[in-house]
Amino acid sequence: MGFFRVVLVSLFVVVFFYLSHQLTRFADLSLGMVSIVNLGLISILGIVLAQPLYFWSDRRLEHRPWHDSFSRVAHLCMAYINFLISFVILRDVAAFALEYLAPAYSTEFAFGKEALGIMLTLPLFLILLGTLVVRVGPRVTHVALGFKNLPKGLENLRILHITDLHISSSLPVHFVEKLVQRVNKLKPDLVVYTGDILDSQAIRHLAEFDSLKKMESRLGHYYVPGNHEYYWDVDQGLAAFRSVDFNVLINETANLTINNSLLQISGIPDPAARMFRKEEPDFEKVAAQLKPEGFKLLLSHQPSLAKQACKKGFDLQLSGHTHGGQFFPWNLLIGFFERYSKGLYRIQGMQLYVNQGTGYWGPSLRLGTYCELTVITLTSNVSILRRGRSAKR
Structure with missing residues (x-):
């Protein structure tokens, strides 16, 4: 179990640094805005990480009233990170391909402030859409x-x-x-x-x-x-x-x-x-x-x-x-x-x-x-x- 925890924490640290770098490095943000984005990423990833570290252990059997609420929030954060990292990877792959296939085509727009805003808000719309699909039954x-x-x-x-x-x-x-x-x-x-x-x-x-x-x-x-x-x-x-x-x-x-x-x-x-x-x-x-x-x-x-x-x-x-x-x-x-x-x-x-x-x-x-x-x-x-x-x- 100890080895599993070390591997899991290490993976989340890598994900954080990748997202932080790719979202903020080229967006020309103030130090305050960079700090806000990073704090948000740390909070969301921390909530997701708490799920396997705490609830996937023997203590999960000791149910507390707040466990259910926290679990639901953690699952939504999991979905958010899933969509966010998917979009960042797709954008990076597309930009890398264009760099070599069409060097005259600028991809700067995909890394600016506007792109950052889209990247951070689009997962919320997908979560809403996916939730509606489930609500239909x-x-x-x-x-x-x-x-x-x-x-x-x-x-x-x-x-x-x-x-x-x-x-x-x-x-x-x-x-x-x-x-x-x-x-x-x-x-x-x-x-x-x-x-x-x-x-x-x-x-x-x-x-x-x-x-x-x-x-x-x-x-x-x-x-x-x-x-x-x-x-x-x-x-x-x-x-x-x-x-x-x-x-x-x-x-x-x-x-x-x-x-x-x-x-x-x-x-x-x-x-x-x-x-x-x-x-x-x-x-x-x-x-x-x-x-x-x-x-x-x-x-x-x-x-x-x-x-x-x-x-x-x-x-x-x-x-x-x-x-x-x-x-x-x-x-x-x-x-x-x-x-x-x-x-x-x-x-x-x-x-x-x-x-x-x-x-x-x-x-x-x-x-x-x-x-x-x-x-x-x-x-x-x-x-x-x-x-x-x-x-x-």
Whole structure:
């Protein structure tokens, strides 16, 4: 932990000096204005840095009333720094390129007082815009998936997929209430949850669990934990989900007979379980529970486990985790970090759908993405297989 703190503080010091130099060095500011800009940067970076140094330690479990307010402010500061450093880097790269490609073209305007004002205020507008996107609530995405081997009784089965809700102090209770109302209007056959639904101590969010209990589904609710559930006393969290009638699947398979056809819903835990000495993903254990005649659905928080899943004969895997990058510029860069970042992929005969997240993590905003509530309809119509994005990667 000590090494982590040293690295983190060092990184923030580098970020401060880079931003300070690039924002003020060429702007022809008075000493007083330079001091004000630097003091603002130090304050914002200090608030962001306090989040991992304090709240990501054991003391986070000792909750105080002011913690939630500070955390929300820290997340907004995180978003501000994210946008600010992105714009500074983009400006610097563009100016550097023009210096060599078009030396006659002056870039001084990009480093003056006016440019500084734009750089410092534009992140505020983006935060406001991204917050409005979240306030709209989850957008319903309808996805039809065709399977040649789909049992007749499962034709047009509607599966509602929720992931990465991140119930915590930064997610308002009414967001969950609105989600439940929207789900109930959709009247799904069953609801599946692929992890990171809870991102806090369960005991602090009884109101949210009361809302989740009101979510209606003809065939039940099926859930697997993500990495964030393990960070907050996973046993307490799983008990809370079971208390609201969620079927928690830890290397287990639930068998549902629907119209004389067998649907097998399997769930594996997140690999983060290893860090906490909990039951790890065990594909062999899950595969031993599968039956040849069943349609095999796998719930996995991590889409990166798809290669292992397809080798075990699963027909469909549902995942989350990536958030689709959540906001600029990560929504454009997520593909460099996650092979399966969002949407539909076909991998050696198995289909994988990655939901970009029903809620959000950290800053309460999305930019370039949206909160997704996915309704997946199963069909034997093989023409569906030819539509959409193929990802045999």
